[in-house]
Amino acid sequence: MIPGPIKRAMTSEYLSFVLRLLLGAFFIYASLGKITHPAQFAQAIANYRIVPYMVLNLGAVLLPWIELITGLFLIIGFKSRASVVVIGLLLVIFEVMILINMYRGVPISCGCFDTAGETIGWKKVFEDALMLAFAVQIYYFDNLEIMKKFKTT
């Protein structure tokens, strides 16, 4: 169905490498806006009305750091496979939270990159889905560990 050259490009480990840098940089950038102001970020999460009050602050403190570390690991290639799985799971959770609140109909701000910022909407849903596609490509076609092994033998 899919023509050969396009399929080869989409499954290429070089594409994986580029996507790793892109997705990693995206997550690092996303974390920096929130990491220093957990109280405001907690309010942004509270607007989603999904995370219980008791764990709200914990989530607001941990999430930006998980984004930063997984983004960093993805770029430097340390535990990058576990990192991309965590990133994928986060993206799925974000997507579900955004869609639930679009269904509820309150135009809350995303809290994706900073504590104020853009309102959730189809643009955010698309962005999220695109990054999820990146993560899936990296998971299946990134060849980092195999390349490492060859260098040592």
Add this chain to the structure above:
Amino acid sequence: MSAELQNTQTLLENSILGDLPGEALAELARTLQIRLVQPHEIIFRAGGEPDAFYIVGSGQVRIFVRHKSKTERELAVLGPGEHFGEISLMTGEPRTANVESLVETSLLVVSREQFERLLHDYPELSRKIVREMRDWLLEDEKIIEEEAEVLIKSSQGSWFDFVTVIGVSILLAIAFNFLNPNGISLIPEQPDPVPAVSAREAMDAYRQKKALIVDAMPNSFYRLRHIKGALNLPPAQFDIMYMASFPQDDKDREIVVYGNTISAPYDLETANKLLLHGFSDVKILKGGLQDWEADGYPVEKKVAK
């Protein structure tokens, strides 16, 4: 003479030819050629025509193959008494590997004709060679198995990797939050309780224009839907909105605050702030906006565009 003796000595050490009868060994020792090679000289290359069988007299050689991707792989390093080059001689196919001397090396060269005659005269030589190849195969199988294991492990990613990623994040997050001047308490404190009124009681006060209704939800929620006539006073923007637009003259006026979600007790937070500012009769609306609407009391909705 002494060279011949030395050759015999080397042949005796060899695993394939060592068991030959004495006269055959002696003849071979007399007739074989000696080839001297400099360090790092190529003895033969993969793809070349097979011309002889070699036994290392002194020195050291290494056998290696080069993959298409230019990576090199060493198969063996051989010393005195060890042999190479028999496979291609037996099959007549081109050489399958490269051989290079590591140091100054002398080689005992058994020509193709000599080798074939030996195989013909002493058939058990073939069996020895086959047995040797079987050992290589078993060794290769072990290597393949090990490599497959590494590959599978690296492709699965172990639980330990997830623990590392999440663990590092949690440690840094908690340490950073502790040092951050804007840090927050990880477990939020519950706001002090405030007396509550039911929707019906609130409605009575509302009808008599006694009570002031306050919506504590964030502004975007308030704009979408709120109790008719309610003022918006979310705890996050309390100071600004209180100063800007809240009626502060009658501190004894009854105030009914509503608005909480699973994620935040906005009503309690705003109610507590109002109590702090000196208001004496502050209450929470039991059941919030939902109960109010369920009882059919008036709300204001944003008109859909």
